Amino acid sequence: MLPKVAKRSSPWLWRTFQSTVAVLTVVLVLLALSPDLLELNGSQASSILFFSTTPSVDSIDESNTNSLVESMRTECTESQRQTILAQLPPQDCEIYQGKPWVNKCSFSYATRCPDAIWLTEFWKQPALSETQHPTAIYVGCNKGMDAVNTLRMISANTVFDKTAWRQEFFANALKLNQTIHPGHCGQENVEQFAISSGTGTASPLDASVFCIEAMPQTADQLNRSSYQLGWQNSLVVTNAAVSSTDGIALFPSKQAGQKIGVENMGLADCQNEKTKRHCTEIPQYTLDTYADKFIQKDAWIDFLSIDVEGFDWDVLMGGDKVLERVKYLEFEYNWRGNWKKNALSSTMETLKSKDFVCYWAGAQGHIWRITDCWMEHYNLKFWSNVACVRPQSAPALAARMEAMFQETLAAGTAIKYDH
Numbered sequence: 001m002l003p004k005v006a007k008r009s010s011p012w013l014w015r016t017f018q019s020t021v022a023v024l025t026v027v028l029v030l031l032a033l034s035p036d037l038l039e040l041n042g043s044q045a046s047s048i049l050f051f052s053t054t055p056s057v058d059s060i061d062e063s064n065t066n067s068l069v070e071s072m073r074t075e076c077t078e079s080q081r082q083t084i085l086a087q088l089p090p091q092d093c094e095i096y097q098g099k100p101w102v103n104k105c106s107f108s109y110a111t112r113c114p115d116a117i118w119l120t121e122f123w124k125q126p127a128l129s130e131t132q133h134p135t136a137i138y139v140g141c142n143k144g145m146d147a148v149n150t151l152r153m154i155s156a157n158t159v160f161d162k163t164a165w166r167q168e169f170f171a172n173a174l175k176l177n178q179t180i181h182p183g184h185c186g187q188e189n190v191e192q193f194a195i196s197s198g199t200g201t202a203s204p205l206d207a208s209v210f211c212i213e214a215m216p217q218t219a220d221q222l223n224r225s226s227y228q229l230g231w232q233n234s235l236v237v238t239n240a241a242v243s244s245t246d247g248i249a250l251f252p253s254k255q256a257g258q259k260i261g262v263e264n265m266g267l268a269d270c271q272n273e274k275t276k277r278h279c280t281e282i283p284q285y286t287l288d289t290y291a292d293k294f295i296q297k298d299a300w301i302d303f304l305s306i307d308v309e310g311f312d313w314d315v316l317m318g319g320d321k322v323l324e325r326v327k328y329l330e331f332e333y334n335w336r337g338n339w340k341k342n343a344l345s346s347t348m349e350t351l352k353s354k355d356f357v358c359y360w361a362g363a364q365g366h367i368w369r370i371t372d373c374w375m376e377h378y379n380l381k382f383w384s385n386v387a388c389v390r391p392q393s394a395p396a397l398a399a400r401m402e403a404m405f406q407e408t409l410a411a412g413t414a415i416k417y418d419h
Contacts, residue, residue: 068399069391071406072357076373083409084368088360089418090377097380100335107360108382109417110368113185114361116387118404119303119328120193122397123153134207135299139242139287139315140307141211143169143180144222144235145187147305150209151235153193154302157204160231162192168225178217208234210294214241214251214308216280238294241284244314249284287319300393301326310337313347323354327394328387330361335381343379344370344386351388359401361387366408366415367401 076084093105103112134154138147144165152160166188173180180188211226213219219239226235241249250270270279285293295301304326306312312331316323323329329351333344351358352371360368370378370386391398408415 064403065395065399068402069395072369072371072391072398072402074372076369080409081373081375083412084373084375086413087408087411087415087417088368088375089416090375092418093377093380093382096382100381100383103383105377105380105382105384106417107368107378108384109419110362110366111360111384111386113363114385114387115363115365116330116361117365118367118401119387119397120153122400123156123193131300131302132205133296133299134205134302135295136207136209136303136305137212137287137291137295137301138209138305138307139212140305140309141213141222141237142218142307143183143188144211144225145183145190147209147211147235149190149192150303150305151207151231152195154209155205155207155234156195157207158195159204160234164229165225168229169221172221172224172228178221208236208295210290211235211237212240212242212290213237214239214249214282216251216253216282236294238290239282240290241282242287242290242308242315242318243284243311244286244318245284246286246289247284248281250279251282252278253280285318287315287323288321289318291319291322291325299325302328304329306331308332308337310334310339313338313342316347316350323351323356326390328389328397329356330385330387332383332385333381334383339381344381345374345379348374355390355392356388357391357398357401358386358388359405361385362408365404367404368408369402369405 088106088110090106092109093107096102096104103109136147136150136154138144138150141147145162148160148162148165152158152162170180211222213222216239219237223232223237223239226232226237241251243249252270291301301322304322306315306329308315312333314337316331333339348358348370357369357371359370362368367387387401389398389401
């Protein structure tokens with residue numbers, strides 16, 4: 001029963017007062033009936049806070065872009081840290097740190113096969129990229145499935161069709177009695193970037209993807225397929241290794257036999273005297289040298305992907321100048337190659353000094369900021385993927401990533417990678 005209150009002279013004020021009292025009464029009744037609602041734990045409380053304050057990714061405009069970019073340059077709050085720990089708990093990482101190849105760690109569960117929704121949604125509005133000549137580099141191009149999809153995405157050109165590429169690439173391998181090694185994340189079967197009437201510009205953009213592949217027979221098939229499809233000026237294939245120094249590298253060739261696209265072989269396989277005789281000499285460049293040789297000077301690099309079986313750190317260390325031109329970066333983190341003796345925390349510090357903000361790159365839009373939200377178990381080495389953005393050169397993309405990070409935290413304990 002509502003309390004009796006003397007009527008005011010204004011009917012509008014009286015109706016407003018009645019409505020307010022009614023709402024408050026309903027809330028009090030609900031709380032009385034459900035006392036558990038008053039016993040929110042930390043992650044639930046923080047979820048409510050984030051849900052009420054985080055702008056929807058689809059509603060980001062110039063004003064909240066600036067706010068989100070400012071947010072990503074600050075330390076995570078204690079509440080945010082507790083939510084991250086609940087979603088990416090350290091227990092499995094600590095238990096299995098002596099057996100990293102089993103990939104039993106929260107951030108490995110979460111990021112081993114990311115979908116990068118933040119990036120694809122961004123490129124559905126290519127005007128946001130503010131470039132007429134988008135450029136991407138794939139260091140470790142493998143079978144080219146991701147590279148072709150990226151070329152399609154950044155050019156908004158339906159000519160670059162993943163199905164056509166897959167058919168050409170597989171047919172060429174079949175002619176030479178070669179078998180295609182399936183990708184760990186099934187890239188061959190992942191749907192390609194959708195170009196609709198509302199996507200893209202009045203005409204496709206003049207985009208380039210530089211596809212660097214060290215395994216000789218895989219690079220040969222990449223090059224052949226690119227030429228046969230007439231894409232060679234847009235999908236530029238180079239058979240080379242990329243590392244922290246220039247020179248000549250030994251790379252597995254005969255070990256792979258007749259297999260194309262083997263993902264678990266790299267420079268480390270040629271450091272053993274017993275297996276060295278199965279390796280082939282190929283050119284080795286630093287990322288800086290490669291860019292000077294093949295890419296237009298001072299051109300922005302919209303997307304840099306590094307996946308080189310444990311030598312990602314070396315590629316980054318050899319790209320001091322190039323990284324100043326990169327807007328968005330993805331790399332793989334694991335226990336192999338030179339990751340054995342290099343900490344992820346040091347890599348994060350180096351990238352932060354170059355204005356990058358880095359995240360664990362998950363699936364289903366889940367993403368967790370690493371920069372200024374560091375957790376000690378992140379230095380344990382498991383197969384995982386990291387995505388970084390430079391807010392200064394790509395503010396719209398940066399804002400989208402930070403908004404998705406906050407939305408991930410807003411889900412609270414509904415998200416938990418502990419299996």
